[in-house]
Amino acid sequence: MIDGREKKGNKTKEALLNATISLIAENGIEALSASSIAKKANVSKASVFHHFGSMETIQQEAFIFSDVLMNEALEQIYNKSKETDSFSDIMLKYFLFFIDENNKKYLNLINVQMQFVVKSSYDQEFDDLIFNQDREKTPFDLFELLLNDFYGDQLTPSDIELINDLIVTYLNGFATFLISVEDTEWLISLWKEQIKMTEIYIQSLLDKK
Amino acid sequence: MIDGREKKGNKTKEALLNATISLIAENGIEALSASSIAKKANVSKASVFHHFGSMETIQQEAFIFSDVLMNEALEQIYNKSKETDSFSDIMLKYFLFFIDENNKKYLNLINVQMQFVVKSSYDQEFDDLIFNQDREKTPFDLFELLLNDFYGDQLTPSDIELINDLIVTYLNGFATFLISVEDTEWLISLWKEQIKMTEIYIQSLLDKK
Incomplete structure (x- = not known):
C-alpha cells in the first residue's frame, strides 16, 4: 500500500x-x-x-521516463485505433500526435532522446550510464507490435524484424527533422510517402511468398 | 595570385x-x-x-568545411563509378566509404553535423549562425544528381525531389546509427535493404507512367 x-x-x-x-x-x-x-x-x-x-541518476531516470511517456502516448493511439484503422492510418496518427502543437511536451521527448544519442556518441561514460540501463519497453516496440498485428500471419518473424529496423531508421531520420524543421506540411506529406513506400516494400515481400 | x-x-x-x-x-x-x-x-x-x-566564425566555417569535405568524398566516389555502376552500387559505395574504419575522419563529419542539428534545435542564436549561412553545395545534392542521372529521363522533377527527400530522411536516420551503433555488419545489411526499398518504390513510380 x-x-x-x-x-x-x-x-x-x-x-x-x-x-x-x-x-x-x-x-x-x-x-x-x-x-x-x-x-x-x-x-x-x-x-x-x-x-x-546524483545528477547521474536523474539523467538516467529522465531517459527511462521519456521512454515511458512516449510509450503511453503511442499505446493509447494504438488501442483506440487497432480495431478500426489500417496499418497506414495508425502510422499516420502516431506522427500527427507528435507534430501537434498541443503536444509540444511529447516533441520534447524526441528532442531529449536525440540529445542523449548524440552525447553518448562522444561521451563513453554517459553512454554506459544511459544506454546500458534495462529498458522495459521502448517506443520502437510499438511499431513491431503494429507490424505483427497486421502482417504477423503472412510474413516471417525475420521479415517483420527487418521491416521494423527500416521503420526505426527512418523514424530516427524524421526525429532530426521534427526537432529542427518548421515546415510541418512538408513533413506530414513526406511521412505519408514513407508509409506508402513501406507498404509497397511489404507488398513486395508478400508477393515473394 | x-x-x-x-x-x-x-x-x-x-x-x-x-x-x-x-x-x-x-x-x-x-x-x-x-x-x-x-x-x-x-x-x-x-x-x-x-x-x-571569433568562436562564432570558427563554428560557422567548420560547418561549411564539413560540407565541403563530405562533398569531395562523395563526388570522388561518384565520378569513379558513374560510368560503370548501377544506382544501387553507387549508393552502397557511399555508405561503405563512411563506415570504413580508415575513414574515421569522415565519420567525424557526420557526428559534427548531427551535433550542429541538435544544438540548433534548442539554441536559436546558434541555429541562425550555422544554418542561415549560404551553403554552396550540401552532400545531399549529390544524391539528387545521382537520381537525375539514373532516372531523370523517366521521372518528373517533382518525383525526383520526393525520392531525394525520402533518401535524405533515412540518411539522417542512418547518421544517428553511424555515430552510435557498433554493429557495422547489421548496418550494412540494413543499408542494402534501404536501397532495395528505394528501388522498389522508384519502380512503382515508373509503373504508373
Whole structure:
C-alpha cells in the first residue's frame, strides 16, 4: 500500500523528471544542473538530491521516463485505433500526435532522446550510464507490435524484424527533422510517402511468398 | 595570385578547421574553446583568433568545411563509378566509404553535423549562425544528381525531389546509427535493404507512367 507521504514523494519525483525533460529540451543537456531543476520544479535543491541521489541518476531516470511517456502516448493511439484503422492510418496518427502543437511536451521527448544519442556518441561514460540501463519497453516496440498485428500471419518473424529496423531508421531520420524543421506540411506529406513506400516494400515481400 | 604567406595562411586555417572538427567529434561542441583548438593544431591561441576573429566564425566555417569535405568524398566516389555502376552500387559505395574504419575522419563529419542539428534545435542564436549561412553545395545534392542521372529521363522533377527527400530522411536516420551503433555488419545489411526499398518504390513510380 502506498501511504500519503510516498504518494507525495512520487508526485514530486515525477515533477522533477518533467522539469528535467523540459530543461534539456529548452537549453540543452550540458546546461542541466540540480539548481535549474529545483527552480523549474519549484522545490529545493536538497529535494532534488533527496529524490535522485546524483545528477547521474536523474539523467538516467529522465531517459527511462521519456521512454515511458512516449510509450503511453503511442499505446493509447494504438488501442483506440487497432480495431478500426489500417496499418497506414495508425502510422499516420502516431506522427500527427507528435507534430501537434498541443503536444509540444511529447516533441520534447524526441528532442531529449536525440540529445542523449548524440552525447553518448562522444561521451563513453554517459553512454554506459544511459544506454546500458534495462529498458522495459521502448517506443520502437510499438511499431513491431503494429507490424505483427497486421502482417504477423503472412510474413516471417525475420521479415517483420527487418521491416521494423527500416521503420526505426527512418523514424530516427524524421526525429532530426521534427526537432529542427518548421515546415510541418512538408513533413506530414513526406511521412505519408514513407508509409506508402513501406507498404509497397511489404507488398513486395508478400508477393515473394 | 596566391603568394607564399597567403598559402601558409590557408594551410593553417585548414589545420584549425580540421582540429575543430576532431575536437567536436571527440568531446562535444560545448567543450570547444579557442585554447583547445590551438593546442590540437599546435598553434597559439592568438593565431586562432587571427584566422577566424571569433568562436562564432570558427563554428560557422567548420560547418561549411564539413560540407565541403563530405562533398569531395562523395563526388570522388561518384565520378569513379558513374560510368560503370548501377544506382544501387553507387549508393552502397557511399555508405561503405563512411563506415570504413580508415575513414574515421569522415565519420567525424557526420557526428559534427548531427551535433550542429541538435544544438540548433534548442539554441536559436546558434541555429541562425550555422544554418542561415549560404551553403554552396550540401552532400545531399549529390544524391539528387545521382537520381537525375539514373532516372531523370523517366521521372518528373517533382518525383525526383520526393525520392531525394525520402533518401535524405533515412540518411539522417542512418547518421544517428553511424555515430552510435557498433554493429557495422547489421548496418550494412540494413543499408542494402534501404536501397532495395528505394528501388522498389522508384519502380512503382515508373509503373504508373
